[in-house]
Amino acid sequence: MMAAYKRFARMYDAFMRDIPYGRWAEYVIDRLRRYGVRAEDDCVLLELGCGTGSMSRYFCMEGYKVVGIDLSESMVKEAAGKFIPGFEAYRADMRIPFMCGGSCDGVVSFCDSMNYLTSVSDLRLTMRAAAMQLKTGGIFMFDMKTDSFYKNELGGNVFADRAGRDSYIWENHYDADRHINIYDITFYHRIFGGICTSFTERHVQRAFSKTQVLKSAGEYGLSLKEYRVRGERAYYIFKKSD
Numbered sequence: 001m002m003a004a005y006k007r008f009a010r011m012y013d014a015f016m017r018d019i020p021y022g023r024w025a026e027y028v029i030d031r032l033r034r035y036g037v038r039a040e041d042d043c044v045l046l047e048l049g050c051g052t053g054s055m056s057r058y059f060c061m062e063g064y065k066v067v068g069i070d071l072s073e074s075m076v077k078e079a080a081g082k083f084i085p086g087f088e089a090y091r092a093d094m095r096i097p098f099m100c101g102g103s104c105d106g107v108v109s110f111c112d113s114m115n116y117l118t119s120v121s122d123l124r125l126t127m128r129a130a131a132m133q134l135k136t137g138g139i140f141m142f143d144m145k146t147d148s149f150y151k152n153e154l155g156g157n158v159f160a161d162r163a164g165r166d167s168y169i170w171e172n173h174y175d176a177d178r179h180i181n182i183y184d185i186t187f188y189h190r191i192f193g194g195i196c197t198s199f200t201e202r203h204v205q206r207a208f209s210k211t212q213v214l215k216s217a218g219e220y221g222l223s224l225k226e227y228r229v230r231g232e233r234a235y236y237i238f239k240k241s242d
Contacts, residue, residue, distance in 0.1 A: 004116070004203045005051070008187060009074035012052055014163035024110060025058030028141060031237055032106055035139045035225065039063030043105035046133055048094040048126070048142070049113025053079030053087060059108075060086040069098050071116075095125035099133045107134055109142040112233070115205035118180065123208060124216045131220035131240055140222055140238040147207035149232035150174050150181040165190040179207040210234070 005012065029039075037043050039062045050056050050068025052075055059066050066084075069092035070076050079089040092098045094109070095117075107130045117123050130140045155174030161167065166189050173182045183203040188196045213236060214224060222238035229235075 004201060005070075005072035005075045006201060007074070007199050008185070008201050009052065009072060009078050011163065011166045011187065012075070012078065013054065014166065015161055015168070016054070017163065019054070019111070021054045022058060025055055025062075028055075028108060028110070029059070029062050031141060031226070032108075032139060035237070035239065036137070037106040037139050041105075044103065045106045045108055046099055046104045048107065048109035048130075049111070049116065050079055050089060051075050051111060051113070053082050053084055053089060055108075055110055056087050056089075057082065057084050060084050067099065067104075069094060095122055095129055097129045097132045101132050102135050104133045105135055105138050107138070107140045112143060112145045112205065114142050114144050115207065116203075117208075118204055118206045120208075120212060120216065123212065124219065127216045127222060128220045131222055134240040136240055136242055138240045139225075140217075140240070141236065143233045143235050144208060144213070145205065145232055146229065146234050147179055147209070150179070150205075150207050151176055153232065154181055181205045181207070 044065045045059055047056055047066055047068040050070050053068060056066050056068050056079065066087045068079060068087060068089045071093055073091045076089045076091045117126055134140060151174055154172040157172050159170040166187065168185050168187045171184045184200060186198060186200045188198045190196050210227065217238050221241040223241055225239050226237040
């Protein structure tokens with residue numbers, strides 16, 4: 001697992017302007033409530049890979065207390081700078097327990113943050129950490145981009161976008177044998193006229209099979225409650241066994 005989102009963090013929200021965070025948050029909150037994780041009960045959520053806090057804001061608006069962690073110090077600074085009531089952001093590794101044991105009612109992770117785990121060992125460590133931090137009966141809910149999405153939609157393709165003075169060219173390289181997708185993203189910032197500064201970031205993600213996810217979760221007492229695939233993402237809901 002590698003730290004990414006360095007200088008990109010400043011531009012992140014502008015380029016993610018079309019992401020339906022509100023609609024995603026509604027779905028997450030509905031499922032959390034279904035399994036007894038309700039804001040009115042002073043429930044605490046731990047958000048893995050919280051990024052700039054875009055999803056966190058909606059959870060806090062619902063009334064949850066949210067602790068967000070992210071491996072990128074730059075993303076954490078962006079999140080903290082939004083001054084979201086009820087939200088705290090910290091730089092931390094999702095593979096390592098951050099909260100006191102059994103202190104969280106729910107652990108959540110979205111926007112393919114779990115795909116930044118690049119080995120089965122990383123996945124197992126994250127499942128272990130989530131289970132340790134959850135209360136008995138607590139919920140671990142996350143999404144993952146699928147192997148077919150990397151293979152058919154991203155692999156070998158090049159994308160570009162522009163937001164104000166910033167733009168990027170995003171190249172993808174997918175290793176189907178290792179299920180690894182490498183993103184090489186070159187960013188440009190226009191200073192004036194035709195003069196630009198540029199930098200490149202490399203992001204590495206991995207696709208995991210349902211079997212790999214279930215096996216890793218089951219080792220730490222997490223039982224599958226719901227699974228579905230919609231579009232480019234698979235959605236998992238696990239419950240910590242009694």
